[in-house]
Amino acid sequence: MPRHGDTLGDKVELIRWNDFLQLKNFCGEEKKASDRFSKIKPGSHAARRRNGGMTKVILSLQxxxxxxxxxxxxxxxxxxxxxxxxQIVRHQWNGLKKIRTKGCSECIWLWGTNAHIIFETGKKETGNPVKKNPTENTPLPMAIVGMEAIFGGCNGLHDFIKQFMTKAAFPSLPPNAGREWSNILN
Incomplete structure (x- = not known):
């Protein structure tokens, strides 16, 4: 679970992720106690450092x-x-293959722009699986969304994208919302 790296930022992000995961039937499942979180790079807002951490998380999930x-x-x-x-991972956690998972990651870019990357779990093949060359792997469905989205009971990324495109995923903004949030509903 990547977060800001300062005490206030960590607590705020923890609350956001808690709200995100507490929604019933997110992608068709209730939250399980086996959810784990890891922080990419504490404290730094430099994109060059964060990109390395993001790559580390994505490759580790694979x-x-x-x-x-x-x-x-x-x-x-x-x-x-x-x-x-x-649930905060402080040592490499190898139990991911044993449970059905959804992967989430976050980028905190300059000027406070946030994005979560959501990976949908691939479907298991039935029968005799055919070995594929690494270049033939099918990429996982993926969505990149803003921090203020409410995801609801999506059953996969197709439902999520439909909800996102109809703007049903966004809460109304408070009247004192900053300029950086002004385009979220447009």
Whole structure:
């Protein structure tokens, strides 16, 4: 779970992720206690550093692992314990292949623009699976969305994109919302 790297930013992001994961039937499933989170690069807003961390997380997910969050001494919990300290990955976690997963990652670009990358779990092949060359792999469905989206009970990325395109995924903005949020509904 990539976050800002400062105490306030970490707590705010933890609350956001808690709200995101507490939604019933996100992509057809209820949240499971096996969800794990890892932070890419604490403290730095430099895109060149963050891109390396993002690549590390994506490549680790492909190998069925979640990389460790570097430098976390005391993990925090979210406001209602939807995310517990023992769910923050502090050592490489290899249990990803044993459970059905959805992968989420986040980029925090300059000027406060946030995006979550959501990977949909691939469908298991039935019968005798045919070995594919690495160049023939089918990419996972993926969506990149803003931080303020509410995802609802999506059953896969097709439903998610439909909800996103009809603007049903966005809460109304408070009247004092900053300029950086002014185009979110346009």
């Amino acid at each position: 190998q069925g692992k979640i990389p460790a969050t570097v430098g976390v001494v005391e993990p925090m919990s979210s406001k209602n314990d939807g995310i517990l300290p023992n």
